Amino acid sequence: METRLSTGIEGLDRMLNGGLLPGRAYLVKGAPGTGKTTLAMHFAMAGVSRGESVMYITLEESAETLRTDMTRLGFNLNDPHLTIIDATPIGDNYVFMDTFFDSFAKGFDKMVSAIKDELRTRRYTRIVIDPITMVKLTSTDEIEYRRLFLSFLKSMHKRGITLVMTSEVEKTDVEEYLVSGIIELKSFDLEGELVRGIRITKLRGSGFDTAIRPYVISDGGIVVFTDKILTIPSSFKT
Ligand SMILES: Nc1ncnc2c1ncn2[C@@H]1O[C@H](COP(=O)(O)OP(=O)(O)OP(=O)(O)O)[C@@H](O)[C@H]1O
Ligand SMILES: [Mg+2]
Incomplete structure (x- = not known):
């Protein structure tokens, strides 16, 4: 059987028929608070635990809050195999946010070249961009965005890097056509109680579990009940 990469979440790996295909790009979609960052961190730390080098680019939550929140969930973010790049406007490493109001192309190019610089220092196998929505917001030209996004995916694929990007966008967006797989996180109001459901809506090159499976976020992170x-x-859908 071909190699699959664990997402770090057992139930999700089962839904994916064993895990993610290496060298491809995946999108984790969901409304605020549904667990996108937590899922992305599971994926990152699954790589770290296998001795892989992992790059985690955070664009909204500062590295400091990310550390605090994720440590609380039981992740050890101090592992030297994990590189956290703080690309928030107040972060130490202004990857591209200083050009936020410039053209998108300039911003995205800057982020990609920062990633490539970092790739020269180590052989990374997994990269997380959390969220890609921030990058998209700098876009004024849809065609240019597509072109840059695709060439970015291609260059990561060439290096055998598996990419996980989170997205806050609810409606279908251009990235969805370009990535190899989409994982959706949703929360529902069921008789006054919040219930969470996870679903795979796309997985190129593989079969997958098409059901919506319940999941919880607790002290150990995300658990999916397959x-x-x-x-x-x-009527309860939110
Ligand atoms: N120990 C815990 N027990 C239960 N729920 C928790 C625990 N720790 C975090 N959570 C929940 O996890 C959710 C946050 O997850 P996360 O930050 O991954 O979401 P997100 O989708 O990335 O959010 P955002 O859109 O704001 O970035 C919150 O709703 C929070 O209440
Ligand atoms: Mg988040």
Whole structure:
């Protein structure tokens, strides 16, 4: 069987028929607070635990809060195999945010060249961009965005790097056509209680579990229950 990469979440690996295909790009979509960062960190730390070098680019949450929040969930972010790049406006490393109001192309190019610089220092195998939405916001030209995004995915693919990007966008967006897989996180109001459901909507080159499975976020991070299906009355959908 071909190699699959663990996401660090057992139930999600099962939904993915064993895990992610290496060298490809994946999108984790969800509304605020659904667990996108937590899922991305599971993926990052699964690589770290195998001795891989992992780059985690944080664009909204400062490295400091990310550390605090994720340490609370039981992740050890001090592992030398993990490089956290703080690309928030107040971060130490202004990857591209200083050009936020410039053209998108300049901003995105800057981020990509910063990533490539870092790639020269180590052989990274996994990269997380959390969230890609921030990059997209600098875009004024849709065609240029597509071109840059695709060439970025290609250059990561060439290096055998598996990419996980988070996205806050609810509606279908251009990235969804370009990535190899999409994982959706949703929360529902079920009789006054918040319930969470995870679903795979796309996975190129593989079969996958098409059901919405319930998941929880607790002290150990995300747990997906693949033996249960989440049935939500349509009137409860949020
Ligand atoms: N120990 C815990 N027990 C239960 N829930 C927790 C725990 N730690 C964090 N959470 C929940 O996890 C969620 C935050 O997850 P995360 O930051 O990964 O979401 P996100 O989708 O990245 O959010 P955002 O859109 O704001 O970036 C919150 O709703 C929080 O309440
Ligand atoms: Mg987040």
